[in-house]
Amino acid sequence: MFKNLTVLRVAEAGPDDLAAVDQALRRTPFVPCGPTQAESRGWVPPRDEAHAPLVESLGGQRLMRFRLETKRVPAAVVRRELQARCAHIEATEGRQPGRREQRELKEAIVQALLPQAFASRADVWVWHDVRAQRLLLDTTTARRVDAVTTALVEALPGWRLEPPSTQLSPATAMANWLASPLEDWPPHLAPGREVELRGDGDSPPVVRLLRHVLQTDAMREHLQQGKRPTRLALDWDGRVQFVLTESLQLRRITLDDGVFEANDQGEVDRFDADALIITGELSSLLDDLIAALGGWSHPSSPA
Numbered sequence: 001m002f003k004n005l006t007v008l009r010v011a012e013a014g015p016d017d018l019a020a021v022d023q024a025l026r027r028t029p030f031v032p033c034g035p036t037q038a039e040s041r042g043w044v045p046p047r048d049e050a051h052a053p054l055v056e057s058l059g060g061q062r063l064m065r066f067r068l069e070t071k072r073v074p075a076a077v078v079r080r081e082l083q084a085r086c087a088h089i090e091a092t093e094g095r096q097p098g099r100r101e102q103r104e105l106k107e108a109i110v111q112a113l114l115p116q117a118f119a120s121r122a123d124v125w126v127w128h129d130v131r132a133q134r135l136l137l138d139t140t141t142a143r144r145v146d147a148v149t150t151a152l153v154e155a156l157p158g159w160r161l162e163p164p165s166t167q168l169s170p171a172t173a174m175a176n177w178l179a180s181p182l183e184d185w186p187p188h189l190a191p192g193r194e195v196e197l198r199g200d201g202d203s204p205p206v207v208r209l210l211r212h213v214l215q216t217d218a219m220r221e222h223l224q225q226g227k228r229p230t231r232l233a234l235d236w237d238g239r240v241q242f243v244l245t246e247s248l249q250l251r252r253i254t255l256d257d258g259v260f261e262a263n264d265q266g267e268v269d270r271f272d273a274d275a276l277i278i279t280g281e282l283s284s285l286l287d288d289l290i291a292a293l294g295g296w297s298h299p300s301s302p303a
Contacts, residue, residue: 001125001278002138005250006145007164007286009296010133014158018057024155025054030067035115041068041147043155044123047271058272061279064126066148071117073110081109124148129283135161136282140249164248167294171246174229178219186292188285191215192233192241199227236285244289255281 015021030042045052046065056063085105086097097105125138126148137148153159168176177185178195185191191214199205207222214232230246239259243251259281260274290296 006137008135009162012160014156062128066124073113165297174232188237190235194233196231197227
């Protein structure tokens with residue numbers, strides 16, 4: 001459900017009534033691409049069941065799901081067809097098409113070939129942590145983050161989102177942790193076995209270590225040379241493993257199998273049980289992580 005997390009702060013939230021939120025999202029439901037449509041996006045039920053609500057509330061957490069569908073004509077196919085048409089014009093009319101005409105020909109080719117193109121879909125889970133007033137997106141792709149947040153703010157007037165900003169930047173905190181003995185690390189956090197370090201300058205040196213013990217003299221030497229961590233694998237309480245980035249994104253999230261041992265519900269209840277476990281674990285992880293970064297850099301406006 002959540003393999004990655006982009007963290008945003010909810011500075012102001014819109015309507016609190018669940019039915020009102022669901023009704024607002026229903027104004028922009030997902031509809032598959034038409035024959036000549038290159039892209040479509042909209043909201044789908046989190047349970048992926050027809051006529052189900054577009055927002056689910058479980059244990060004080062709200063879950064939504066946003067779908068993006070794109071149809072792409074391969075660039076090589078367009079280029080080959082464009083060359084053929086330009087050659088035909090030159091042979092029959094004795095002239096070469098200019099840039100503007102070539103651009104118009106290219107657009108016409110794409111429109112003609114779109115009905116034959118395959119559509120690809122991507123779903124982004126959207127989680128509103130109501131207690132902590134955080135919005136979590138299951139993507140680290142800037143284009144998808146922008147698409148989802150724009151759609152959410154447009155659907156729910158009154159919402160205002162802010163990027164995360166902590167007292168201590170993730171890069172500085174990660175460097176401090178790596179330079180410290182394990183007993184001085186923040187509570188519940190421990191190093192994994194992966195790190196990326198980057199230096200300064202126009203062509204900065206980059207060091208990547210995989211499956212490697214990180215607290216070594218060589219690591220401290222890299223830090224003393226001015227390299228700073230941009231990614232660091234972390235373990236939270238032996239329950240969740242993830243990679244923290246310098247922009248406070250969580251990547252490659254993995255929950256330990258033991259976390260789900262108590263979930264022996266039937267298939268009908270599995271969505272609720274899994275969602276409660278995942279959001280509960282990740283919400284507590286985020287509380288500890290943000291505390292380890294000194295908390296937010298400034299208080300958010302009342303939501």
